[in-house]
Amino acid sequence: MRLADRDVEVADLKQRPDRYTGLFGRARSEVGHAVCLCRSDEVVRLVIRCRSGRYHLANWPAGGHQHAPGCSWYRSPASTSGRSTYEPAINVTEDGTSIRLSAQLTLHGVSTDPSTTHVPVAAKPGSSEPSTTTQRRAMGLLAFLHYLWESSQLNVWHPRTGRRDWRACRARLVEQARDCRVNRRELAEALWIVPPFQSEDAERINADWDRFLESLTPGRSRRRGLVLGQIRQIAPTKYGLRIGLAHQRAPLYASQELMDRCTRSYPVALAAHARETGHQVVLLLIERSPRGYPVIKDLAAMLTTTSYVPADSSHEAEMADALTAAGRAFVKPMHYDGGGVHPDFVLVDESPETYVEVWGVRGREDYEARKRAKQEFYRESGKRLLEWDVRDPLPDLGR
Structure with missing residues (x-):
C-alpha cells in the first residue's frame, strides 16, 4: 500500500503502526487518504483514522468490493449481501460506523424496541413479483452478527488465507469493533469477544471478564x-441451562423457554450435532442477575465450517469445505435477516464470477418453485452457474 509518496508492506504496517506515525500524518494532510496497491488498473482508496493519537486504516465507505479478492481489505459486493436492507440502521463516515440495534442495551424501567420502517426495495432475483423486503431502521441480533462477520471479511475465503482459527477471527472482529458504535455506545466496550485460551493469560482474561x-x-x-463466541456445551441445571463457550471457563445461563424458542429459530445452527x-x-x-450471574436474554446463532x-x-x-480444498477463492453471501434472494456462494477467482447453488431440499413444492425461479434468473441475466444436487456427487470444482 502507499502512504503519501512511500510504498509500505501491509503486514509491517499492521504489526508496527507506531513506526509510521509521521507517514500517516503526511498522507492524511497532503493526500487525504492512503492507496491500496492490490490492483494495478485502479486506484483504491483507504480511509486514514486516528484514535487516541494512533493511526489506522479502514475501507473507504462502500468501497470494499473494489479491492482484489485476495486483499485483506476486500469485502463482498452489495449484490451478494443483505446489508442493503439495513441502510437506514448503518451510518458510515470517515470517523467510523454507527449502528442502531433493535435490542436495548440500556433499559430504564419498561422499554420497547425501535420500530421498523417498511420501504419497498428492488424485486427479488428470480421473481416477477415485487419484493416484500423492507428497509429497516434497526438491526436484530442475527443481522448484526452477519454484519460483523461480513465487515471482518470472515465470509470470504482465499487460498492465501491459510489456517483460520478463532484467534485469527477474533483479531479481525476486534479491529472492526474498534471503529464502531452501537446505540451510542462504543462497541469495544459493549461487546465481549471471547479471547482464545492460553494458560499463561488465563488469570488476566478472567479478570477482564469480571470487569x-x-x-x-x-x-x-x-x-x-x-x-460473541462459539458454543462448547449446553447442560441442564436446576433452574434452566448452563451455556459453556469455547475458550472461556466462566459459563452463562439461559432459561429453557428461551433456548426452545431459539432452537426453533436456528434449527441448523443449534442442532446438537453441529459442533x-x-x-x-x-x-x-x-x-x-442481582446475584451477579450472566443471564442470556436473547441470542442469534450461525453455523460455520x-x-x-x-x-x-x-x-x-x-460445499464450502470442498471449495476450500480445491483452492478456490469465494464469498459466502450474508443474508442478514432481511428478504431478498442470494446465491449460496460466489466464486471470485475468475471473470466473470460464478454463482454456486446447493440444492438440498427435496419434496417441497415451494422450494422447487424457488429453485426454478433462481435458475431462470441466472439464465436471463447471463450469470455463470455451478449447481450441486446433494443426491449426486460433488461437481468438478476446478477453475
Missing part, C-alpha cells in the same frame, strides 16, 4: 452487554 460483567448494572435501570462438523457461533444479549466460513446447512458446509 466486563461489573460494567453491566442490574436493577430497574439496567445496562446490558453483548457476547461435530463445524462451529456454532453465537451473539448473545446478556444481563447480570471449521474455518469459520458461514453456512446455512450441513450441505453448504460440505
